[in-house]
Amino acid sequence: EVQLQQSGAELVKPGASVKLSCKTSGYTFSNYYMSWLKQMPGQNIEWIGNIYGGNGGTGYNQKFKGKATLTVDKSSSTAYMDLSSLTSEDSAVYFCARMGMTPFDYWGQGVMVTVSS
């Protein structure tokens, strides 16, 4: 069974950074891309970018370049997303989702990031 387990909720101060994780199981991590998405209340879900589990190759939504950095650890089948220089506009729920034969066939449970002093 494919599973994507995300790390817990984060409360971070403005200007700080945060690293989110997405630990996978039930499939061959290195054969698939993983995407990250942002969901804010009342707004469209946004695709941040994706990363290939095999070699760490990335593709980003231009909007999130400089804000998000995607990495992987093949040894633990885990994907990571670093968010930097956080502001209130970064407060949201963030999901990891696998790019299978079609985008986002499996999702993590989501993690809420709150940026507040």
Next chain:
Amino acid sequence: DIQMTQSPSFLSASVGDRVTINCKASQNINKYLNWYQQKLGEAPKLLIYNTNNLQTGIPSRFSGSGSGTDYTLTISSLQPEDVATYFCLQHSSRPLTFGSGTKLEIK
């Protein structure tokens, strides 16, 4: 970026009703259109991919159609467990973009 205009934003229907939700792309997306269901407090779940392909395990009352710029999700007979928000996604070109969602409730 391709803009996805989804309608209606809110829909109230009775159990057993036929329900349709629409997405219109700002340009031809060649049937690269997926539908997702998100229940309150949960992650979205893939329902339909590439316009009309039912994801494994999804009830057959869900179906999709469309081409070019116009796409439709249909629930043939609404069930209480279908209360959720539904989103479309175009994956024809990067960046991938979602519709704004349709919140479906039972009358």
